[in-house]
Amino acid sequence: MSSPIWYLYEFARKKWLERFLDARTDPEIAAAPSRFRDFPEVEKELCVSCGACTFACPSPGAIKLVRDEESEMIFPVINISSCIRCGFCVEVCPTDPKTLKTGENYLIMEEYQILPKEKVYIADEYLCIKCKKCLDACKIDALSFQDNKIQVDQSKCVSCGDCMNICPVKGAIKEIYISNVDEQKEINIMLIETLEKKIETDIEIIRTTPGFDPDKIIKIELPLAEFMEKAREILPNDELITKTIEKTTDRLKMNIITWNEDLCNKCKLCVDECPTSAISYNKEADLVQRDPEKCLRCSICYQTCPFGVPGLYIARFLLKDDKILITLNPSQIAIGAE
Amino acid sequence: MIKDFIRKRSINICLVCTGGCNGCDIEVAALLSQRYDLEQYGIYLHNNPRECDAMVVTGTVSKQWQEKLVELYNKVPEPKAVVAIGACALSGGIFQQEGEKVGAPVSNHIPVDAEVPGCPPRPAEIASAVLKYVPVALANYRRKS
Incomplete structure (x- = not known):
């Protein structure tokens, strides 16, 4: 291509000569x-006279709201x-x-946002x-x-997850799935109920077995196989379900109230509290009864009762493999009213 | 007579920047590049007012420029034309804020024949304005004097 013969041939072409004599910029470029x-x-006609354009304008005096005497309309006029x-x-x-129109780029395109x-x-x-390890990561x-x-x-953020891995x-750094938020919520509620x-x-069962010590830690295991099957009906994504469970169990703390009726002396202090x-208090049966459905597990009855009828345990959870380990710790709160 | 004949094919312009962001000057510089190739239209850019037919003024006329702009204008040989480019030269643009001391617009100081709005105007707009209005302005100047 770069031989002199090619150049000569190229120069001798009629088109080239035309261009040489009448050199013009391509109109497309300009x-x-x-x-x-x-x-x-x-x-x-479209203007609502809100004046947003005048506030957005960085140049003084470039845009003004003008009132038209005849049609009584207020609209922007551009200087x-x-x-x-x-x-x-x-x-x-x-x-x-839009009342105001300019090139096609007048909106930042949504798909890029x-x-x-x-x-x-x-x-x-x-x-x-x-x-601050995550800042470096x-x-x-x-x-x-x-x-x-x-x-x-x-x-x-590009969701690479480096910050979570190094933490x-x-x-301490939580990974939240944006999609399926409602389903995750449903699984959480179901998990807590289970x-x-x-x-x-x-x-x-443990309380009624002989040799039970109320001051000792109780350990329970919950196999997850049954729960997973139910959860899959809500959200068919095993990874997401496991992550949701893990996130919940990591922070979940639960107060558990037990009720030992044998110790009750019917003083009825707890009823008012x-x-x-x-x-x-059930007069006919002469019984103080607790309704677990209504109970908030605030532990006031536990602190009030002088005989130790209610028991308070604090439950903590850990997800391990395919089961949740539950630890019930007897509460350290002092008991007995005043 | 000879001048007229020559000017039909070529216009010499002098670029004067009177303080601003230099955006308009960069657009004029873009005109000189291969993409727009200003000289194919017969426009030649000088920075010498004594040799030019038309002055192209950009920028808000700052305090230091106010006297010098008139001085420069007087140096341009007759007939002469002035093209003001950009929002700064026309109205002060974004520099026309409260408390600022700008001498804009250019027409306060020297007579302006053509105005090119925009911040900055496109190179094609500048070239077409010079091509279209400078010959007309020069003819008008002759008729007046």
């Missing part, structure tokens, strides 16, 4: 592209000698279709130990340390 923001055009063609007035115009993210990471202020500086807490800039505290039921049935009237 024309404004369709995304170019020209001076906005105003369609005064093109001041206008800097930024198009901000068009961006903020709230009418649909939303990042295709499945997970969102947030720092748990309560668990965070402020070691983040490759795109989406994390910052402000007001004595770690903050995640969601517009920058020495389990659960755990409550399991604890309440098991603790009755109960804030939800879950404890009632």
Whole structure:
């Protein structure tokens, strides 16, 4: 191609000669592209006279609201000698279709605004130990340390999960799945209900067995196979279910009230103290009864009763393999009224 | 007579920047590039007012420029034309804030024949304005004097 003969041939062509003698820029080069923001055009029929365009305008005196005497309409008028063609007035115009019009780029396109993210990471202020390891781990500086807490800039975050992997505290950086939030909530509620039921049935059995020491830690296991099957009906994603369970069990703390009727002397102190009237006195049977459905597990009855009828345990949970380990710790709160 | 004949094919312009963000000057510089190739239209850019036919003024006329702009204008040989480019030269643009001391618009200081709005105007707009209005302005100047 670069031989002199080729050059000679190229120069001798008629087209080339024409171009040489009448050199002109291609009109396409000089024309404004369709995304170019020209001076906005105003369609005064659509205007609602909100004045948003005048506030958005960075150039003084470029846009003014003018009242038309004849039609009594108020609409923006653009002074093109001041206008800097930024198009901000068009961006903020709230009418649909817009009163002000400029190039096709007058809205930042929606598909570019939303990042295709499945997970969102947030720092748990309560668990965070402020070691700031995550700040170094983040490759795109989406994390910052402000007001004595770690903050995640969601517009920058790309959900790589490096911050969560390096975090020495389990659960201090949380991974939240944006989609299926309602289903996750449903699973959480179901999980708590299952755990409550399991604890309440098991603790009755343990309590009534001979040789039971109320000051000792109680350990219960909940196999998850049955629960998983139920959860799969709500959300067919095993990974997501396990993560939801893990997140819940890591932070969940539950007060458990037991009721030992044999010790009761019917003093009825607890009946008045109960804030939800879950404890009632049955005259006919001469019994003080507790309704577990109404109970808030506030432990007031536990602190009031002089005979130790109610027992208070604090339950904590740990997800291990395919079962939840439940530890019931006897409460350290002092008992007996005054 | 000879001048007229020559000017039909070529216009010499002098670019004067009177303080601003230089955006308009960069657009004029873009005109000189291969993409727009200003000289194919017969426009030649000088920075010498004594040799030019038309002055192209950009920027808000700052305090230091106010006298010098008139001085420069007087140096341009007759007939002369002035093209003001950009929002700054036309109205002060974003510099026309409260408390600012800008001498804009340019027409306060020297007579302006053509105005190109925009911040900055596109290179094509500048070239077409110079091509279209400078010959007309020069003819008008002759008729007046």
